Amino acid sequence: MLKQHPTARFILQRAGWYLLTFLVAVTINFFLPRLGTSNPVDIILAKSTGGLSAQAAREKEESYLKEFGLVKLDGHGNILRDTTIRMAKVWDASKQVSVSKPDTLIKPIKASSLDQFFTYVKMSLSGDLGTSFQKYPKKVLDVIVQAVPWTIALQLPTIVFGWIVGNVLGALAAYRRGLFDRVFFPVALLVSSIPFFVFGMLLVYYFAVVLGWFPAMGGYADEIIPSFSFELFGSVAYHYVLPFFSIFLILAGGQAIGMRSMGIYELGTDYIKYAKWLGIKESRVLIYLFRNAMLPQLTGLALSLGTMIGGALITEMIFSYPGLGMAMLSAIQNNDYPMIQGVTLIITTCVLIANFTVDIMIGFLDPRVKAGLQMGGN
Amino acid sequence: MKLLKNLLKSPMFVIGASLFFGTILVALFAPLFYSVTLDRVGEQYAAPGTGHWLGTDNLGRDYISLLIMGLRSSLYVGFLAGIIATALGTLLGIYGGFKGGWIDDILNMLTNLFIVIPSFVVLILISASFKDGRSLTLIGLIIGATTWTWSARAVRAQSSALKSRDHIWLARINGDGTLAILVKHILPYLLSYVFMVFILQIASGILSEAAISMIGLGPLDTQSLGVILNDAKSNGALGDGVWWAFIPSTVLITMIVFALYLINTSMEGVFNPRLRK
Numbered sequence: 001m002l003k004q005h006p007t008a009r010f011i012l013q014r015a016g017w018y019l020l021t022f023l024v025a026v027t028i029n030f031f032l033p034r035l036g037t038s039n040p041v042d043i044i045l046a047k048s049t050g051g052l053s054a055q056a057a058r059e060k061e062e063s064y065l066k067e068f069g070l071v072k073l074d075g076h077g078n079i080l081r082d083t084t085i086r087m088a089k090v091w092d093a094s095k096q097v098s099v100s101k102p103d104t105l106i107k108p109i110k111a112s113s114l115d116q117f118f119t120y121v122k123m124s125l126s127g128d129l130g131t132s133f134q135k136y137p138k139k140v141l142d143v144i145v146q147a148v149p150w151t152i153a154l155q156l157p158t159i160v161f162g163w164i165v166g167n168v169l170g171a172l173a174a175y176r177r178g179l180f181d182r183v184f185f186p187v188a189l190l191v192s193s194i195p196f197f198v199f200g201m202l203l204v205y206y207f208a209v210v211l212g213w214f215p216a217m218g219g220y221a222d223e224i225i226p227s228f229s230f231e232l233f234g235s236v237a238y239h240y241v242l243p244f245f246s247i248f249l250i251l252a253g254g255q256a257i258g259m260r261s262m263g264i265y266e267l268g269t270d271y272i273k274y275a276k277w278l279g280i281k282e283s284r285v286l287i288y289l290f291r292n293a294m295l296p297q298l299t300g301l302a303l304s305l306g307t308m309i310g311g312a313l314i315t316e317m318i319f320s321y322p323g324l325g326m327a328m329l330s331a332i333q334n335n336d337y338p339m340i341q342g343v344t345l346i347i348t349t350c351v352l353i354a355n356f357t358v359d360i361m362i363g364f365l366d367p368r369v370k371a372g373l374q375m376g377g378n
Numbered sequence: 379m380k381l382l383k384n385l386l387k388s389p390m391f392v393i394g395a396s397l398f399f400g401t402i403l404v405a406l407f408a409p410l411f412y413s414v415t416l417d418r419v420g421e422q423y424a425a426p427g428t429g430h431w432l433g434t435d436n437l438g439r440d441y442i443s444l445l446i447m448g449l450r451s452s453l454y455v456g457f458l459a460g461i462i463a464t465a466l467g468t469l470l471g472i473y474g475g476f477k478g479g480w481i482d483d484i485l486n487m488l489t490n491l492f493i494v495i496p497s498f499v500v501l502i503l504i505s506a507s508f509k510d511g512r513s514l515t516l517i518g519l520i521i522g523a524t525t526w527t528w529s530a531r532a533v534r535a536q537s538s539a540l541k542s543r544d545h546i547w548l549a550r551i552n553g554d555g556t557l558a559i560l561v562k563h564i565l566p567y568l569l570s571y572v573f574m575v576f577i578l579q580i581a582s583g584i585l586s587e588a589a590i591s592m593i594g595l596g597p598l599d600t601q602s603l604g605v606i607l608n609d610a611k612s613n614g615a616l617g618d619g620v621w622w623a624f625i626p627s628t629v630l631i632t633m634i635v636f637a638l639y640l641i642n643t644s645m646e647g648v649f650n651p652r653l654r655k
Contacts, residue, residue, distance in 0.1 A: 018494075025495050032503035186390075189643060193636040195585055197592050198628040201607070201616060209619045216617050261646075307496065314592050318611065332506060332594055340506055344499045355494045 010363055018356045023121075025348045030120050033337050034113070072109045080109045129342035134334040140342035143327055148309070148346075151316065151323035154240070155308040158247045163301050165248075166255025171290055173256065174263025185260065192253035200246035200318040207242060214242050217320035243319045247312065251304075258300065262293035295365060299358050306354020309347050381570070384648045391648075394640025401634055405449045414443040416601075423615070426622050433622040435606075436613045444601050445626055451602035452584050452631070455518040459583030462522025464576040467529025472560055472568065474530075475537030482534075489530045497524035501586060505595035514587075514597040521586045529575045536568050574645050581638040588631055603627045 062071075062079060072080040092099050111119065123130065129140035169188070173181040208216035218239055266272060266289050275285050309324060316325025324343055331339035385391045408414070418438040419430065426433040432441035474485035504520050505512060540546065541564070549559050565572075584603075590596055591604025594612070606627045610616060615623035 021491050021494055024491055028495065028500065029503065032500065033507045189639060190636055193581075193639045194632050195588065195635065197589065197607070198632055201611075201624055201628055204616055205619070205621060205625070209617065314589055317593060318616075328502075329593060332502075335509075337506070340502070344503055347499055348495055351496050352494055 007363075011360060014356060014359045014363075018352050022349070022352055025352070026121055026124055026345065027117075029341055029345050029348070030117055033341060072111050072115065124345060129345065130338040132331075132336055132339045132342075134331065134336040134339065140338050143339065144324065144342060144346055147322065147324045147327045150321060151309055151312055151325070154243055154316070154321060154323060155247070155312050156305075158244055159251060159301070159304050159308060162248045162251030163255050163297075163304070166252035167259045167294075167297055169252070170256035170259025171263050171286070171293070174260045174267060175286060175289070181260075185257075188253040188256045188260075190253075191249055192257055194250055196247060196250055197314040197318055199250055200243070200315050203242050203246050204318065215239050216242075218322070239319075239321075243312075243315055243321055246315055246319075255297070255300070259293060259297055262296060263289060266293045295362075298365075299362065302354055302358045302361065306351045306357075307347075309350045381648070385644065388644040388647060390640050391644035394637045394644060397633060397637035398641065401449060401630070401637070402453060405446070405453050408446045412442060412446065414446050415440065416443065416447075423618075423620050423623070432626055433620075435609065435623060436615070441622060441626065444606055445603075445630065447601040448603040448606050448627065449630060451514055451597070451600050452587060452604070452634070455514060455521065455587040455602070456580040456584040456634075458515065458518035459521035459525065459586070460576055460580035462519065463526040463579045463583070464529050464572060466522070466526035467531075467575070468533050468568075468572050470526070471530040471533030472537045472564060475534035475539075476541050476556070476560060476564060478538070478541070482538075485530070486534065489527050489534070492524070493527045493531065497521075497527075498586070498589070500524045501590055502593070502595060505590055510598070512595070512597055513599045514602065517587055517590065517597055518583065521583050525579060525582055525586070529572075529579065532575055533568060533572065536571055537564055540564050540567055570645070570649055574642055574649075577638050577642045577645075581635045581642075584631065584634055603631050 066073070066079055127141065129144070132138045132140050132143055135143060169184065173184045173188075204216050207213050215238065272285060272289060275288060312321075312323065313325040313328055315321070316323045317329045320326060324346070327339065328343045330336070331343065416439055419440050420434040420438045422434070422436050422438055424430060424434040424438070426441075430440050430442065432445065434440055435444060470485050470489070474482040501517075501520055501524060505517065508516065546559060546563055549563050554562070587596070587602060588604035588607065591602055591608050592611070594608055596602060596605045596608060607624055610620070610623035610627075613623075
């Protein structure tokens with residue numbers, strides 16, 4: 001049936017491929033942290049039993065074991081235990097003697113790492129990223145859901161504006177060449193080769209510390225309680241300026257360079273020469289040029305929207321911006337492995353979704369790929 | 379030779395190459411002329427000029443010493459990661475592209491798979507798991523092992539385009555084996571291309587190390603430009619206006635990366651005459 005619907009087949013094929021990639025990513029996400037010298041399981045156990053009575057420590061340990069999928073569970077979510085009954089000495093306060101009683105907390109059966117892996121995959125697929133270790137008993141997903149809007153608010157406008165401005169300038173440089181290009185190109189190259197974090201630090205130093213124009217850190221002033229008030233909005237906007245520019249300029253520079261070389265390439269093609277020879281208005285030619293040079297740039301836009309979630313990690317850390325980057329930094333400092341794994345999985349998922357979208361988009365936009373589809377090729 | 383002559387005509391290349399080789403020379407020979415030490419030589423954050431040209435850090439260590447060590451580490455990581463990523467990518471790309479068939483399919487699938495999984499994520503996960511034994515070499519190895527995919531994809535496309543050229547058929551008729559053809563008849567065509575990839579991989583290695591160090595997952599056994607920045611940030615030097623704690627390091631990183639980009643862009647201009655004018 002799919003033979004008659006090449007488009008549907010194409011989409012399904014890509015979806016299947018990305019599902020496979022997602023599974024590989026989940027596998028990597030599970031096994032890599034367990035590869036090193038200090039694996040999360042030991043850290044969780046070591047931390048969970050400090051400063052508590054024996055009984056409480058044990059209960060806490062078991063609740064951790066259960067939370068993090070380290071023990072076998074029965075169908076009702078209860079911990080499976082070693083069934084051989086052991087007797088334990090228990091202090092009977094009323095009789096002032098210790099008596100032998102069956103141990104009510106017989107050792108749980110530990111899950112093998114393969115079992116743990118399957119639990120992890122099952123949980124991830126159902127959207128459960130586990131429990132944060134540092135902010136126990138908060139769920140990882142809840143922490144992420146709180147942080148993500150900040151990250152998106154910082155990144156989305158920055159990427160879109162940077163992309164537009166960069167492309168327009170790049171196309172102009174390609175078309176005009178001459179003095180504008182000779183000044184513009186090295187500047188764009190320099191700006192785009194400044195690492196995000198370096199530029200962020202310099203901005204903070206000059207505009208926040210030396211001049212004192214803008215706040216050095218945070219997403220809003222500390223003394224404001226987050227609510228939908230005019231005051232908060234103003235504070236957020238004020239805190240937004242430096243992080244915005246730290247990404248915007250570099251991004252625009254990079255886009256401009258890409259657009260410039262695409263533009264120069266297109267300018268050398270026959271159709272532009274022909275159009276010029278026909279005496280078509282310059283602005284018209286520029287539009288043709290723009291449209292054709294656009295496809296790779298559009299792909300770039302979609303891809304950078306996908307890396308958006310992960311892209312600002314370091315910028316956020318520098319500005320102590322309350323997004324995912326800060327969540328990640330504090331997770332790293334506190335060995336909060338479930339949190340680290342949760343954030344990395346979210347980042348990877350977004351990148352995969354963006355790539356999938358780009359693949360499909362190109363399938364529909366690029367005439368060459370489209371023709372291939374219609375001819376029934378793969 | 380003619381190529382080099384063309385390159386030397388490009389001011390971009392000359393500036394980039396001199397900057398880059400300058401930093402390499404400084405990294406190699408500075409310890410001969412300057413006594414590099416990690417001992418406490420002054421008070422906390424002593425300002426530049428007070429016996430130390432670039433001041434001291436929060437532990438009273440001389441910043442020039444730290445920067446020289448950091449520069450050495452960053453270049454080391456850049457070259458290590460660059461060599462691994464380029465060699466691995468070239469090997470897999472050239473072989474897959476030339477062979478075609480199922481070998482190519484599998485290699486291509488592997489490449490595409492690891493291209494979409496963000497390498498910085500893999501770097502974070504591995505670095506976070508090596509809490510104690512995280513060395514500079516380990517970080518370089520990981521960066522190399524996670525970034526080869528770009529070189530592989532680029533080289534594969536070139537190699538695949540070359541394989542049906544006439545001179546390759548002639549070599550086959552002559553009875554040359556795959557290895558001989560790859561080394562004698564395909565690699566020479568790709569050398570300039572591979573070199574450009576290598577330059578970019580060095581830059582990305584240096585940047586990756588700085589980035590991973592910035593978030594506190596850097597090498598524990600040595601200084602690096604990223605570690606200096608992380609120390610400056612976590613000790614509040616940024617907010618206190620202690621500019622000598624981070625400006626020299628940021629300038630160095632930017633300068634190296636800019637120099638490498640200049641080299642790459644100018645080579646692109648020479649190899650692709652359309653961009654020249």
